Amino acid sequence: MAAEKATTKHKYVYGFAEGNKDLKDLLGGKGANLAEMTNLGLPVPPGFIITTEACKAYLATGAEPDGLAEQVATHLAALESAMGKRLGDPADPLLVSVRSGAKFSMPGMMETVLNVGLNDESVAGLARQASDGGPGSGDRFAWDSYRRLIQMFGKTVCDVPGEEFEHALDDAKRAKGTTNDLDLDADDLRALVGAYKKIFAKHTGREFPQPPREQLDLAVRAVFESWNAERAVLYRRQERIPADLGTAVNIVAMVFGNLGPDSGTGVAFTRDPATGNQGIYGDYLANAQGEDVVAGIRNTVPLQELERIDKRSYDELLRNMATLEGHYRDLCDIEFTIERGKLWMLQTRVGKRTAAAAFNIANHLVDEGMIDLDEALHRVNGAQLAQLMFPRFDLSGSPEVVTTGVGASPGAAVGRVVFTSARAVELAGQGERVILVRRETNPDDLPGMIAAQGILTARGGKTSHAAVVARGMGKTCLCGADNLDVDVKAGRFTVGGHVVNEGDIVSIDGTSGCLYLGEVPVRPSEVVQYFEGSVDPATSTDPLVVAVHRIIGHADEVRRLRVRTNADTGEDAARARRFGAEGIGLCRTEHMFLGDRRELVERLILARTESERNEALDALLPLQRADFVEIFREMDGLPVTVRLIDPPLHEFLPSLEELAVHVAVAQERGEDPGKDQALLAAVRRMHEQNPMLGLRGVRLGLVIPGLFAMQVRAITEAAAQLVAEGRDPRPEIMVPLVGAVQELETVRVEAEKIISEVTREHAVEVLIGTMIEVPRAALTAGQIAEAAEFFSFGTNDLTQMAWGFSRDDVEGAFFWRYLELGIFGISPFESLDRDGVGRLVRIAVDEGRAARPGLKIGVCGEHGGDPESVHFFHEVGLDYVSCSPFRVPVARLEAGRAVIESSGSDSR
CATH class of the missing domain: 3.30.1490.20 (ATP-grasp fold, A domain)
Structure with missing residues (x-):
C-alpha cells in the first residue's frame, strides 16, 4: 500500500x-x-x-x-x-x-x-x-x-x-x-x-x-x-x-565568474536584437558575477574581446551559440559564466527584439531555409508592424521632457501650438505644421484635428474623443498630459513652470506620452512610404521594407478575413485603398454634416412645418450625393457600407450652457437674442438625460420624416451616376441602432421604393443591412436577419451597452482602478471582451446565418483593428473586419496570423 x-x-x-x-x-x-x-x-x-x-x-x-x-x-x-x-x-x-x-x-x-x-x-x-x-x-x-x-x-x-x-x-x-x-x-x-x-x-x-x-x-x-x-x-x-x-x-x-582574471560573465545574442543582422553581439565582464553586469559597477567589453582574453572559451561559446540558434531556429539570448577557464551555459531563451529586428530575422531565417513563410508570419505581429509605421523622434540630442501623459495614438509630431480648430485649419492652409492643444476635444474640433500634425489634451485617456478620432486618422495624440493648464482665451498653456504661447513649437510623442518644448527631429517611416506606394519593394535596398512586403504578402495569400476600412472622405478612402483596404466597412454620414453644412442641419432641426423641413433636406441632398460620388469613385469595384446618420441631432447644435449665456446676456442688455433664442428652445426641447440611449440611429429615421429617405436617395443617385460613367459602385446601406426587426423593416420598405425609383435607368445593386450594436439585436439576430442582407457589429456601442459603461465618462473616473485591481487586463474598448461582448457576437453570427445562410457579416468598431480581436473575429467566422486606414496593414497581417495560429491551420 x-x-x-x-x-x-x-x-x-x-x-x-x-x-x-x-x-x-x-x-x-x-x-x-x-x-x-x-x-x-x-x-x-x-x-x-x-x-x-x-x-x-x-x-x-x-x-x-x-x-x-x-x-x-x-x-x-x-x-x-x-x-x-x-x-x-x-x-x-x-x-x-x-x-x-x-x-x-x-x-x-x-x-x-x-x-x-x-x-x-x-x-x-x-x-x-x-x-x-x-x-x-x-x-x-x-x-x-x-x-x-x-x-x-x-x-x-x-x-x-x-x-x-x-x-x-x-x-x-x-x-x-x-x-x-x-x-x-x-x-x-x-x-x-x-x-x-x-x-x-x-x-x-x-x-x-x-x-x-x-x-x-x-x-x-x-x-x-x-x-x-x-x-x-x-x-x-x-x-x-x-x-x-x-x-x-x-x-x-553556483558557478563563479569572480574567481580571478581567468573567470568572467557575459551575455550573448546570436543576432543583433536591434536590427536582426547576423554577427556577434553581446558583452563580457572579466572577474565578475552576473549581477555586476546588470548593476553597471564596471564597464563591460564587447563580446569579441573574449577571443583575445580566452580564445578557447570564446570558440566554444560560438559553437554553442550556433547550436542553439539552429535548434531553436530563432534569435537566442544567452547568459554564460567562465569559471577558471571553464565555460558554463546558464540560460538561453528566444531573445526579445525590436519590431524591425522581428521582421528582418523572420525574413532572414526563411532565406536560410530554417523556417517557412507560415512560421515567419507567426513570428511577427500587428503591434510590431504598427510600431514600424509611425514616425519617430531622434532623441540623440537628449531633449528635455517637460511633462508626460497618455500616449493615446502613436507617432511623433512637431508643430506650432494652436488652441482652436479654426486656427489649426487656417495655419495648416498656409503650409504650417500645427499641434492642436485643447483641454479636451469634441466633434466641432474635427476639422482642426484633421489639419493638425498631432493633438495634445489636458484631459482624457485612451478612449477619449481625441484618442479615438486620432487613432482612426493615424494621427499622433497625447492625452491627459500631467499638470497641463490650458488657457484658450489667453492663447497659452503652462506646464512645469514653462509658459507656451500660441505659435510656439512643441513636439509630442504619442508612443511614450512625452511632451517636449521646441522641435525634436523626426525620422519618417520607410514602411509607411512603402504602403503609400512611394517605395518599390522590388528595387528597395531597405531590408525592412523587403521583409514587410514579403511577410504581409504571405498574410494576404493565406487569410480568410477580408479587411475593409472606416473612411468618411474620398481622401481617406484613397489612402486606405493604397494600404490594402478591400472596401469600406463604415462610412459615417454624420461627419458630412459638420462645418459649413451645420447651418442646414440647424434649419432641419428648427423646422416647424413640412415645407421648411423639406427645404433643408433638399439643400442637403446634393451635398450628400457629391460626398458619395467621391467615395464610390475612390472605391470603384469594392463594397462601401454607408451608415445612415447615427448620433442625436442635438450634437449638431451649440451647447445648452453656451446658448443660455448668450440669450441671458442679450436680454440683460436689452438686445434681441434672435436666432439664439430659437436655438435655445430647440436644444431644451431635444435635451435628453442620456442622449446615447435616446433619439438617435434608426429612431431618428422613424421620427424625423424624410431624413433617412434623403440619405438613401443621395447614396443611390451617386451610385447611379457612376454606373452611367461606366464604373462599378457597390453601395451597402447600414441602418444603425436597430433593436427590433420591425424597425429595420419599416426603414427598408421606404428605402426600397427610393432605390427602385432611382435605378430604373441605371441598374445598381444596393444591399440593405444593419449595425448590430444593441444587445437585443444580438439576441434576436435570427429575426433581424430575415430583413437584413448583412450585419456589421458596432462593437464600441455593443461594449458600452453590454457593460453599462459610458465610454466618454468611465475611463477617467475609474478604469485605472479596475486595471489596478485586475478586473480588467486591458480596457474592453481597446480589445474585445470575449466572454461577454464576444458571446453576444457568437450568438448573433450563429442565429443570423441559421436564418439567412450566406449572410455577410463584418465588424466596424475599433476592435476591427485590434490584433487580438481580429483573431476572435476569424474564429467566429466573420467575413471581414473594418478599421481606420492606418490600421489596415495591421489587420491584414493579423488576419493571416489568425489562420496560421488557429487549430488545424488552413494554410498548412
Missing part, C-alpha cells in the same frame, strides 16, 4: 534531464530551456526545477504541497552527488542559486537568491575552495559571496529594506577612501558581513539563518510569493500575461 501511494504522489520536481523546451507551462521558460540545453549536451551546471504546479498549490493554500519537501531532498541529494559536494559543507560547500522562471519572460519582476548554502562555518571552506594557492587568496571572494547572500536573502526573503544594506556598503567604502566595491579587502568584507547581520536581525527579529536547507526552503517560498508582487502583477497586466500561470523555481549549482 505504501509503495502504491509513493507511485501516485504528485510530481513537483524535475531534474534537467527529465524536461525539454516544450514543457514551459510546467517548468517555466528558464527551466525548460535549461533542460533543453542539458539534453543537447551543452555545459549546464547541474540542478533541478520545482514546477509551476507547486507554486500554484502554495499560493492557493499558503503552504507547500504534500511531498514537495521530500522530492526536493531527493533531487538535492542527486545534485550533491553530481557535484561531489554537499550543500553548506563546512569543508567544501555546494552553493546553489534559487531563481524564478515563469512560462513567459518577466525580466526583473520576480526574485532571485544567489549563494544559498553559505553560513558562518562554510564561508571558510569556500575560501579554501576558491584559493589559487596563496595563503588567504580566496578569503575576499568568500566573504564577498557571503555579504551578497545576506543582502539578497534579507531583501528578497525577509523584506529588509534594501537601502539599509546599500548604506552600510557605502559606509565601508567611505571608510576605505574608495568608491569602488573591488577595493574592499577580505577584512573589510568580513566587517561588512557583521554589519549586514545586525541590519537583518534589527528588521526580522532573528539571526540570519545558518542551516543551509532552511535557507533553501525560505528562498523557494520567496520566489513563489514574488509571483503576486506588485511589480510582477503590473508587468503581467501590461504584457497581457495570464495571472494564473504561476512560476517555476530553478535550483542550480
Whole structure:
C-alpha cells in the first residue's frame, strides 16, 4: 500500500534531464530551456526545477504541497552527488542559486537568491575552495559571496529594506577612501558581513539563518510569493500575461565568474536584437558575477574581446551559440559564466527584439531555409508592424521632457501650438505644421484635428474623443498630459513652470506620452512610404521594407478575413485603398454634416412645418450625393457600407450652457437674442438625460420624416451616376441602432421604393443591412436577419451597452482602478471582451446565418483593428473586419496570423 501511494504522489520536481523546451507551462521558460540545453549536451551546471504546479498549490493554500519537501531532498541529494559536494559543507560547500522562471519572460519582476548554502562555518571552506594557492587568496571572494547572500536573502526573503544594506556598503567604502566595491579587502568584507547581520536581525527579529536547507526552503517560498508582487502583477497586466500561470523555481549549482582574471560573465545574442543582422553581439565582464553586469559597477567589453582574453572559451561559446540558434531556429539570448577557464551555459531563451529586428530575422531565417513563410508570419505581429509605421523622434540630442501623459495614438509630431480648430485649419492652409492643444476635444474640433500634425489634451485617456478620432486618422495624440493648464482665451498653456504661447513649437510623442518644448527631429517611416506606394519593394535596398512586403504578402495569400476600412472622405478612402483596404466597412454620414453644412442641419432641426423641413433636406441632398460620388469613385469595384446618420441631432447644435449665456446676456442688455433664442428652445426641447440611449440611429429615421429617405436617395443617385460613367459602385446601406426587426423593416420598405425609383435607368445593386450594436439585436439576430442582407457589429456601442459603461465618462473616473485591481487586463474598448461582448457576437453570427445562410457579416468598431480581436473575429467566422486606414496593414497581417495560429491551420 505504501509503495502504491509513493507511485501516485504528485510530481513537483524535475531534474534537467527529465524536461525539454516544450514543457514551459510546467517548468517555466528558464527551466525548460535549461533542460533543453542539458539534453543537447551543452555545459549546464547541474540542478533541478520545482514546477509551476507547486507554486500554484502554495499560493492557493499558503503552504507547500504534500511531498514537495521530500522530492526536493531527493533531487538535492542527486545534485550533491553530481557535484561531489554537499550543500553548506563546512569543508567544501555546494552553493546553489534559487531563481524564478515563469512560462513567459518577466525580466526583473520576480526574485532571485544567489549563494544559498553559505553560513558562518562554510564561508571558510569556500575560501579554501576558491584559493589559487596563496595563503588567504580566496578569503575576499568568500566573504564577498557571503555579504551578497545576506543582502539578497534579507531583501528578497525577509523584506529588509534594501537601502539599509546599500548604506552600510557605502559606509565601508567611505571608510576605505574608495568608491569602488573591488577595493574592499577580505577584512573589510568580513566587517561588512557583521554589519549586514545586525541590519537583518534589527528588521526580522532573528539571526540570519545558518542551516543551509532552511535557507533553501525560505528562498523557494520567496520566489513563489514574488509571483503576486506588485511589480510582477503590473508587468503581467501590461504584457497581457495570464495571472494564473504561476512560476517555476530553478535550483542550480553556483558557478563563479569572480574567481580571478581567468573567470568572467557575459551575455550573448546570436543576432543583433536591434536590427536582426547576423554577427556577434553581446558583452563580457572579466572577474565578475552576473549581477555586476546588470548593476553597471564596471564597464563591460564587447563580446569579441573574449577571443583575445580566452580564445578557447570564446570558440566554444560560438559553437554553442550556433547550436542553439539552429535548434531553436530563432534569435537566442544567452547568459554564460567562465569559471577558471571553464565555460558554463546558464540560460538561453528566444531573445526579445525590436519590431524591425522581428521582421528582418523572420525574413532572414526563411532565406536560410530554417523556417517557412507560415512560421515567419507567426513570428511577427500587428503591434510590431504598427510600431514600424509611425514616425519617430531622434532623441540623440537628449531633449528635455517637460511633462508626460497618455500616449493615446502613436507617432511623433512637431508643430506650432494652436488652441482652436479654426486656427489649426487656417495655419495648416498656409503650409504650417500645427499641434492642436485643447483641454479636451469634441466633434466641432474635427476639422482642426484633421489639419493638425498631432493633438495634445489636458484631459482624457485612451478612449477619449481625441484618442479615438486620432487613432482612426493615424494621427499622433497625447492625452491627459500631467499638470497641463490650458488657457484658450489667453492663447497659452503652462506646464512645469514653462509658459507656451500660441505659435510656439512643441513636439509630442504619442508612443511614450512625452511632451517636449521646441522641435525634436523626426525620422519618417520607410514602411509607411512603402504602403503609400512611394517605395518599390522590388528595387528597395531597405531590408525592412523587403521583409514587410514579403511577410504581409504571405498574410494576404493565406487569410480568410477580408479587411475593409472606416473612411468618411474620398481622401481617406484613397489612402486606405493604397494600404490594402478591400472596401469600406463604415462610412459615417454624420461627419458630412459638420462645418459649413451645420447651418442646414440647424434649419432641419428648427423646422416647424413640412415645407421648411423639406427645404433643408433638399439643400442637403446634393451635398450628400457629391460626398458619395467621391467615395464610390475612390472605391470603384469594392463594397462601401454607408451608415445612415447615427448620433442625436442635438450634437449638431451649440451647447445648452453656451446658448443660455448668450440669450441671458442679450436680454440683460436689452438686445434681441434672435436666432439664439430659437436655438435655445430647440436644444431644451431635444435635451435628453442620456442622449446615447435616446433619439438617435434608426429612431431618428422613424421620427424625423424624410431624413433617412434623403440619405438613401443621395447614396443611390451617386451610385447611379457612376454606373452611367461606366464604373462599378457597390453601395451597402447600414441602418444603425436597430433593436427590433420591425424597425429595420419599416426603414427598408421606404428605402426600397427610393432605390427602385432611382435605378430604373441605371441598374445598381444596393444591399440593405444593419449595425448590430444593441444587445437585443444580438439576441434576436435570427429575426433581424430575415430583413437584413448583412450585419456589421458596432462593437464600441455593443461594449458600452453590454457593460453599462459610458465610454466618454468611465475611463477617467475609474478604469485605472479596475486595471489596478485586475478586473480588467486591458480596457474592453481597446480589445474585445470575449466572454461577454464576444458571446453576444457568437450568438448573433450563429442565429443570423441559421436564418439567412450566406449572410455577410463584418465588424466596424475599433476592435476591427485590434490584433487580438481580429483573431476572435476569424474564429467566429466573420467575413471581414473594418478599421481606420492606418490600421489596415495591421489587420491584414493579423488576419493571416489568425489562420496560421488557429487549430488545424488552413494554410498548412
